[in-house]
Amino acid sequence: MSGWCLRSAVAFMAVTLLSLGPAFASGEEVSVTLQMPSGDSAEAAYWAGDPDMPAILIQHGFLQTHHFPTVRRLATALADAGYSVLTHSLTLGIDRRTASLPCEAVHTHSMPQTRDEIATWVEWLHEQTGQEPVLIGHSAGSVNLLDYLAHSPGAPVGYAIFISVTFFGYGEVAFESPEHAARARAALARNDPGLEKFALGFCHEYVTTPAAYLSYYDWDKQRTDQAFQSIGVPSTLIAGSGDDRIDLEWIETLRQHGAEVRIVDGANHFFDQLHEFDLLDEIEWALQRQQAQ
């Protein structure tokens, strides 16, 4: 799968770059479209940075796009700081998806499909910069990155930062429940791939197939905790003390399990308002520290 994806991405990117120019200009945002393994194309924003500075891939949260404000502000700030930054949108089963996908939409995407798309973009960034990129995930996007890292032990990733990380599967701030998971599993058991309404994350009504549902639901607190412990990439967790969408106690548990946790005092889940600078400071501090190591 990795070989096909790479060829496809290179071929598609070549076509796209022809329209953009012979090379990426430093510090300028360019749009990048890559065809994903599913056949759909995905879009991304890319800033070519200082070759001596780390390349960064930023993954948006659940059902969002790379235009999500928290992601967008972080990307531009890092690009301004001289980093090569790539922030992309998952297709979620929609060709050239540009808008966030509502909970009520039909969700045909799954965690594996997301994993493949992240792999495609990591490989593209790696190819583009010759560096092992730093992966930054926001919210559920951190889970996507953990899934990717967990299933790609040799991935060319140098460092990972998980911002406002959370988990699926009956969390304290989520709506999914074991009953939904049980219903999905029962459907799978009777080989019923039809769409059903479930609750997932902050979505009360989430229409998807049982398999796709479970692919997210199974990334519960425990599996996430295990993923942090198992991935071979150094990482840092950044959370806001005012974030009511995550389980701060669980974050603290992760710290106890060896993860580096940085808590921004007063910041909420999206680090908006003045906390975006605190977030940037924390990331730059982490990157500089990682670069120094």
Add this chain to the structure above:
Amino acid sequence: MIRTRIPSITHYALLLAAVALVTLAGFGLYTWHQVDQLRGEIHESAREAARQELANALERVRTQAAQQASRFARWEEVRQQLGTPQYYGYWKNHRMHQAGILADRVLDAQVYDHEGVALANSDTVHLPGMIDLPPPDPRAVRGDSEPLLMVIEAIPPINGAQAPPGFVGLKSRFLDALREGHVFRFIDPESIRFDFGEQHAIPASDLVGHARFDLRPNPMADQVEELLSGAVINLGGILGIITLALFATLVYLIVRPLRHISGHIDRLRKSAGGLVLERVGGVLPIAETEKIRESLNSYQAQLQDVHSSLEEKNREFWRIAHHDALTGVRNRRAFDEYWDTLPRLAARHTYPVCFALFDINHFKAINDSYGHPVGDAVLQAVARNIDEVLRDGEHLFRIGGDEFAAILLDCDQSGARSLGERCLERIRMTDFNRFGVREPIKVSIGMAVAPGNDEASLLAMQWQADVAMYKAKRPGSSHVVIFTPELAKDTQGLYSNWINNAVYEAVTRGTGIRMSYQPVIALDDRHASYVEALLRIEHMDEVIGPADIFPVVEARRLEVDLDRAILNRILRDLRTSQIPAGLGISINLSGPTVVNSGIAQWMEAFVPFLQDRQIILEVTETALITEIGQATENLQQLRQQGFQVALDDFGSGYSSLRYLASMPVDTVKFDISLIRSLDSPDQHQIVESLVQMIADAGYTTVAEGIEAAEQLRRVRDLGFNFAQGYYLGAPAPLSQGLPPALPASAGTGRT
């Protein structure tokens, strides 16, 4: 000629009001028509604006529908359906409408693949399972309850591809959007509807042509129209009221006073006067009508004064016109008028009516003898006496110089005779000496009586009274004569047509004149007998005597002409010697001939015959006293030519010795009445004395009417120079030879 009836002022006022009202109505209708036309233009303008408004609204709806379709086509979840069509049905049923992408008015939407085939699991009933490619333009289709707008939109291609990856179709209600999404100023949005006719679908761009709608009430236009209509109606009403008020005012102020004045004038025309026109203006008097009223009253007062004066004058004029100024009795005009009314007046009664004629005997002689003042006094006295005899209500009329007439109602023959005799007695008892008249004044009265209800008889009374008068005038007759049929026979000559014709022929042509000669015998040796020429007229073997001839001649004033015809006839007899030489001849001349200025010339032809005979011209005293001055002058001239003059019928009339003394007379012929008086013991002495006195005065005397030997002896004894009468010889034509008494003395020449 047809008389045109002149309209009254009311008609003109009505006509004026009618013309004003018709003009107002015409102007109102014209204005109303203009308002209606303006209303139509406003309505048409509003309809055009509404049509444009609807077109704009439909365009907006189409644009919204297109935008809706475009937004739907660009929706990423739609492209998601193209990638995962297996979930299209669920998505369509559970997601498509709930996502908020489609408006509520979108009844249905459909996603088609690049070949125009609807994605699987579509249970749409509104949109077709397959669309034509390229997709048709938006169109409207029939719906169950309202028309629907169907739009097919291509899903935008990605990755630089030319062909669209698929299509979307939307079917929407648009009527509500049309109604609610646009502010209609001209259209009542609830009235918008579309007529598809027989078609199932029509292009959306043609919807305007199939739209039906009602115009929204235009308050401004309606208000303007209402104002205009109201203004027209109010103006018409006000002007109509003003016109009617003016008409009423005109009638009240002008027509009514004029009618009042006109009626007053009509009443004045029918009344005897004394009417005063009261104020005619009512509570609103007008100076002009008041002026007319005052002028009319003043004029009426003056007119009344004039009328009174005229009435007085008329009465005076009538009195003058109907009364004789001298005697005070009614005149000829009054008589004629009364006579005309007599048949109608008498027809109402059955009593007899009497008509009386009064004539003063020899009044001319009185007039000439005593002068006109005396004659007038005699006339006045006679008229007064007769009038006093008449009963109340009976009038005496002076119908001629000395002729009077009276018409007496309810008067039979005895009453008439009694009246006549009372009149005679009254006159006889009157003392005329106080006027200086010594002779007795006598009156002849001719009367006729007829039934009052017999108009023909009434009308004949004048003629009958004339006849009776003629009889009364005759010597020896009673002075009161009432007409009888026998009298008519006696005076037939006066009234016989053939006698009239014969006399007229004799006078004008000299035909029929046959002279008879009666001997006048000399009673002594100093005189020679002669003959008196007497007139006879032969006509159709009839001989007309003097009794019939002279009334006709006198009535028709033919005396002069007759005398000249007689003179010519005698002259012919003389010239033809039918009258023997030496035989004297006596010729009667009428009064008019005697006073004619040509008498001397006419007698010139006789002068040669005076050589061997005497020619005596006989005139009556009545003829002489008619114009005694002219008569005396003419007779003197004739005497100077050698003619002798004899006074005929002396004693039958006035026999005034004063007349006789003043007249140029040679011979006095005593009337038969005097000769007969010789037989009367109490009168013969007077006559004998009279004869002696006249003879002593130097006149030659002739005794007429000798009818017996005793009479001849007596007159011979009385010393008459001549005697004449049937005893001595009747008148006879010369063809029968001279009378036997003549030959002895004929041709003995004159004394």
